[in-house]
Amino acid sequence: MPGDDGLPYPRPPRDRIAELIARYLGPVRRAGQSALPKGPNIDNSTAMRAAGFRGPERIELDGGSIQVRTEDDVVASVFSLSNASPHLFGGRLPEFEADLRGLLGPAAADGLFAERMRGAALDVWR
Numbered sequence: 001m002p003g004d005d006g007l008p009y010p011r012p013p014r015d016r017i018a019e020l021i022a023r024y025l026g027p028v029r030r031a032g033q034s035a036l037p038k039g040p041n042i043d044n045s046t047a048m049r050a051a052g053f054r055g056p057e058r059i060e061l062d063g064g065s066i067q068v069r070t071e072d073d074v075v076a077s078v079f080s081l082s083n084a085s086p087h088l089f090g091g092r093l094p095e096f097e098a099d100l101r102g103l104l105g106p107a108a109a110d111g112l113f114a115e116r117m118r119g120a121a122l123d124v125w126r
Contacts, residue, residue, distance in 0.1 A: 066115070
């Protein structure tokens with residue numbers, strides 16, 4: 001079954017994956033050994049200026065390319081997130097991975113997913 005938005009395969013069910021992570025780790029987003037109750041702080045301009053940097057110079061990177069991913073690729077992408085690092089699951093890691101794969105299996109009959117890459121911006125401080 002093709003995905004939406006002209007994708008050749010279904011998108012990974014990212015919302016359901018986020019719900020699964022929250023079911024295991026709780027509703028407060030984690031980052032490494034810390035908790036981020038208000039979410040990540042994305043405005044660091046005050047600290048950068050106080051440290052003597054000038055800027056930022058923003059570089060925009062185009063998105064739009066389509067990436068095809070296997071179930072293993074999606075699992076690896078989940079474990080690469082700071083809020084879902086394997087160590088956070090402790091002894092429940094095998095159970096979480098089994099539930100994650102149980103979620104992914106029915107979402108893509110042939111085991112392939114596709115995602116359209118978003119654009120990104122890079123702020124350079126000097």
